[in-house]
Amino acid sequence: MTLLFTALTYFIYIWTKRINGKYKRIWTHPLILCPVALICLLAVFRFPAAEYLTSSRLLTDMLGPATVAFAIPIYKHRHLIKKYSSIILFSVAAGSIAAIISSYFMTFLVKASPEWILSVLPRSITTPIAIEVSKGIGGLPALTTVFVIITGIAGGIIGPQVIKLLSIRSPIAKGLMLGMAAHGVGTSKAMEYGELEGTFSSLSMILGGFMTLLWSYSLIPMLIKVFS
Known part of the structure; x- marks a missing residue:
């Protein structure tokens, strides 16, 4: 079953990616269309979602090595990273804090349950780290994954529009913004x-994940204590 559902998920993703390439619409994005197609298949054949998750775990486990692979372009451009290290650290730190605080107050204002609030907080980092942060602070990892996907899709769609609107030309600025705001999709x-944008986006995504992990033991408990 593991091979069957891994292959099924892969081919459905490739199919949705081709559709998105032909029809450039928000609703044809693979991260929207692929899950919808899989849900429909599971519903039609009455296959339990829990068993599907277990059978396709191989794909989830591959997220870790895929994230680590981003180190290759980072190493290649290490001289630029060293040159702009202070700007990078400040930008990513500010972005990660802004993501946590905005997430907290948005869910707090709509009077979401504590579990929902804690599940939303790590939404702006890559899935493997977000799941671990969610577990550590008492959130629901499955729910966190949903918000991570939503954030990634929204950032991947809105980000280029913001870059165009603000006439951002710096590859460093483009990369840091997309990586922090939309992680893997960004x-x-x-x-x-370009390669530079991709490099700094990868770096921003990785640093954002580690910083959010740090905030999960400092900033997040403080927010909960002050506003609960």
């Missing part, structure tokens, strides 16, 4: 701009 979009 990095994929940054790669379309």
Whole structure:
């Protein structure tokens, strides 16, 4: 079953990616269309979602090595990273804090349950790290994954529009913005701009994940204590 559902998920993703290439619409994005297609198949054949998740775990486990692979372009451009290290650290730190605080107050204002609030907080980092942060602070990893996907898709769509609107030309600025705001999807979009954009987006995504992990033991408990 593992091979069957891994292959099924892969081919459905490729199919949805081709559709998105032909019809450039928000609703044809693979991260929207692929899950919808899989849900429909599971519903039609009455296959339990829990068993599907277990059978396709191989794909989830590959997220870790895929994230680590981003180190290759980072190493290649290490001289630029060293040159702009202070700007990078400040930008990513500010972005990660802004993501956590905005997430907290948006869910707090709509009077979401504590579990929902804690599940939303790590939404702006890559899935493998977001899941671990969610577990550590008492959130629901499955729910966190949904918000991570939504954030990635929204950032991947809105980010290029913001870049165009503000006439941002710096590859460093483009990469840091897309990586912090839309993690994996943003990095994929940054790669379309160029290698430098993709490099800094990868770095931003990785640093954002580690910083959010740090905030999960400092900033997040403080927010909960002050506003609960």
